[in-house]
Amino acid sequence: MSFGFLIYPGVEELDFQGPWEMVGMWHKYANGPAPCLVARNLDPVRCAHGMRVLPDSDFASVGQLSHLLIPGGFAAFDEMNQSDICDFVRGHSLAGTTLMSVCSGSFILLGSNVLTGRRACTNWKVIGKLREAGIEVVKERYTRDGPVWTSAGVSAGIDMLLAYIAVTQGEDVASTVQLHAEYFPEGRVYRNSRGEQPVPSYVTQA
Amino acid sequence: MSFGFLIYPGVEELDFQGPWEMVGMWHKYANGPAPCLVARNLDPVRCAHGMRVLPDSDFASVGQLSHLLIPGGFAAFDEMNQSDICDFVRGHSLAGTTLMSVCSGSFILLGSNVLTGRRACTNWKVIGKLREAGIEVVKERYTRDGPVWTSAGVSAGIDMLLAYIAVTQGEDVASTVQLHAEYFPEGRVYRNSRGEQPVPSYVTQA
Numbered sequence: 001m002s003f004g005f006l007i008y009p010g011v012e013e014l015d016f017q018g019p020w021e022m023v024g025m026w027h028k029y030a031n032g033p034a035p036c037l038v039a040r041n042l043d044p045v046r047c048a049h050g051m052r053v054l055p056d057s058d059f060a061s062v063g064q065l066s067h068l069l070i071p072g073g074f075a076a077f078d079e080m081n082q083s084d085i086c087d088f089v090r091g092h093s094l095a096g097t098t099l100m101s102v103c104s105g106s107f108i109l110l111g112s113n114v115l116t117g118r119r120a121c122t123n124w125k126v127i128g129k130l131r132e133a134g135i136e137v138v139k140e141r142y143t144r145d146g147p148v149w150t151s152a153g154v155s156a157g158i159d160m161l162l163a164y165i166a167v168t169q170g171e172d173v174a175s176t177v178q179l180h181a182e183y184f185p186e187g188r189v190y191r192n193s194r195g196e197q198p199v200p201s202y203v204t205q206a
Numbered sequence: 207m208s209f210g211f212l213i214y215p216g217v218e219e220l221d222f223q224g225p226w227e228m229v230g231m232w233h234k235y236a237n238g239p240a241p242c243l244v245a246r247n248l249d250p251v252r253c254a255h256g257m258r259v260l261p262d263s264d265f266a267s268v269g270q271l272s273h274l275l276i277p278g279g280f281a282a283f284d285e286m287n288q289s290d291i292c293d294f295v296r297g298h299s300l301a302g303t304t305l306m307s308v309c310s311g312s313f314i315l316l317g318s319n320v321l322t323g324r325r326a327c328t329n330w331k332v333i334g335k336l337r338e339a340g341i342e343v344v345k346e347r348y349t350r351d352g353p354v355w356t357s358a359g360v361s362a363g364i365d366m367l368l369a370y371i372a373v374t375q376g377e378d379v380a381s382t383v384q385l386h387a388e389y390f391p392e393g394r395v396y397r398n399s400r401g402e403q404p405v406p407s408y409v410t411q412a
Contacts (some may be wrong), residue, residue, distance in 0.1 A: 014227035014387065017257075021220035021360065024255025035255060044260055049230030049241060051223075052260040054250055103388075124388065141392055153388035154227065155364070166396055174396040175404060181220065182309075182330065182359035184409045185391040186347055190372055190381040198381060203390045 001066035003033040004092075006108075007055060008040070008085065010075025013047045014154050015102040019069055022161035025177045030169070038062050040084055048073045059088045068092050071157070072103030072123060080111030090114060093147075100149040100164070102157035106130060109148065118145040123153035124200035139202040152200060158183060207272035209239040210298075212314075213261060214246070214291065216281025219253045220360050221308040225275055228367035231383045236375070239272050246290055254279045265294045274298050277363070278309030278329060286317030296320060299353075306355040306370070308363035312336060315354065324351040329359035330406035345408045358406060364389060 003023045005016045016037075026032030039045055039055035046052050057063075070089065079085050089112035093099055101109050106122040109115045110133055119136045121143050130137045142151035142160035144167075151160035162183070166174035178184070189197045209229045211222045222243075232238030245251055245261035252258050263269075276295065285291050295318035299305055307315050312328040315321045316339055325342045327349050336343045348357035348366035350373075357366035368389070372380035384390070395403045 012227075013223060013230065017219060017223040017227075020255065020257060021218075021223075024219065028255070035257075037257065049226065049234070050262070051226060051241075051243065052262075054258040054260065056256070056258075141390075155387050155389045155391065158361070159392045159394070162394070162396065170399075171396045172399040175398040178396050179404050181361055182406060183361045183391075184347075184395065184405055185361065185389075185393060186365045187391060187393045188365070188368070189390065190368065190377045190384050192381040193376075193378040198385050199390055200385075200388060 001033050001064065002036045003067040004036055004038045004062060004065040004069070006039070006068060006070045006085070006089070007037050007045045007053065008075060008079050009046055010073050011045065011047050011071050012073035012103060012154060013049055013051050015071030015073065015105065015157055016069060018155055018158040019100070019102065019161040021181055022158060022165070022177055025180045026165055026173065029176050029180055030173045033066050036062070048075070059084065064095060065092055065097050067098045067100065069100040069102065069157070070105035070108050072101070072105040072107070072153070074104070076104040076107050080107040086112040096147070098147050098149070100160065102151050102160070103153040106150050109150070110135065114148060118148055119143055120145070120150040121152050121156070122150065139200065141202055152202060207239050207270065208242045209273040210242055210244045210268060210271040210275070212245070212274060212276045212291070212295070213243050213251045213259065214281060214285050215252055216279050217251065217253050217277050218279035218309060218360060219255055219257050221277030221279065221311065221363055222275060224361055224364040225306070225308065225367040227387055228364060228371070228383055231386045232371055232379065235382050235386055236379045242268070244268050254281070265290065270301060271298055271303050273304045273306065275306040275308065275363070276311035276314050278307070278311040278313070278359070282310040282313050286313040292318040302353070304353050304355070306366065308357050308366070309359040312356050315356070316341065320354060324354055325349055326351070326356040327358050327362070328356065345406065347408055358408060
């Protein structure tokens with residue numbers, strides 16, 4: 001079984017590349033599922049900051065996935081209205097695939113009708129927008145509601161993946177992945193010119 | 207002027223993709239240099255965990271770079287002996303490009319003769335190996351020695367990039383980049399099955 005990462009034009013790079021590294025280490029050092037990039041077709045995908053990546057599979061051929069991670073980016077607000085991507089996500093949800101979103105990828109879950117009645121996280125800039133859609137949004141780094149995991153913006157997907165691995169595989173495996181990725185961040189918060197440290201509220205609440 | 211990211215077969219994904227996101231945000235929100243992927247030719251590059259990316263430029267055509275970041279991976283121990291890659295790195299060093307390495311990318315700097323007499327960081331697994339080559343290795347998340355910045359393994363390049371931006375552009379810009387990338391990690395350290403938290407020594411020294 002494979003761990004799929006959904007990609008589309010304009011996707012934010014680190015949204016999927018951060019979690020990809022965690023899954024890659026899990027696969028290499030602790031028998032985790034193999035990561036693969038999935039897109040609507042096999043054309044190169046140009047991401048938000050211009051990096052071009054090649055999908056490994058398209059929607060039609062990828063088959064059953066154990067996990068499907070949906071990254072965000074400004075383009076997610078268009079993709080959430082595309083029936084091909086939403087049918088793909090909903091189909092995997094119905095088949096029992098564990099779903100995850102990073103950043104505004106939560107809006108693609110919304111468009112796929114798999115967030116209804118669930119608690120979710122999203123990018124701090126669009127918390128209000130997701131609430132207006134009737135979703136209970138929590139200001140946390142990530143959260144879980146049944147088989148649906150959602151995280152805050154961009155780099156938050158890394159923390160979500162480690163937490164997911166710890167919960168499902170035990171801390172020993174999460175520890176192995178964390179060590180190989182050397183994910184021991186400084187935790188430094190930079191100040192803006194007014195001497196403030198502008199942070200999403202889940203940081204200061206922690 | 208562009209911020210070049212050197213890639214080669216087997217390169218570790220997050221080594222360059224983490225810093226890429228920081229440079230992408232710096233470029234988008236604070237007039238930083240544009241990021242570009244540079245390789246010896248324009249063929250797709252298959253990374254350590256299988257992600258395939260497309261180079262934007264090759265060595266012959268990329269022109270002068272303001273910055274050149276050299277990621278690592280097991281493949282770096284082969285690349286450090288390849289004259290094409292080392293000539294490319296050394297040429298940019300002589301031309302005044304700011305050099306950075308992540309993880310075992312430090313060994314490509316070594317093979318390019320630009321680490322001699324300098325202090326450096328590298329992946330915790332190969333600190334001894336870099337010391338045997340006569341380099342002063344410090345057990346820190348990242349360090350700077352003149353125009354050469356080096357970091358510890360994999361995710362450490364993210365912290366290095368934010369620090370670089372703070373030092374050269376001011377904390378206001380680093381704050382902007384950090385906020386847009388939502389890089390406010392939990393800082394949780396997972397325990398292994400013996401109840402230990404296995405971490406590189408720079409973590410416990412901090």
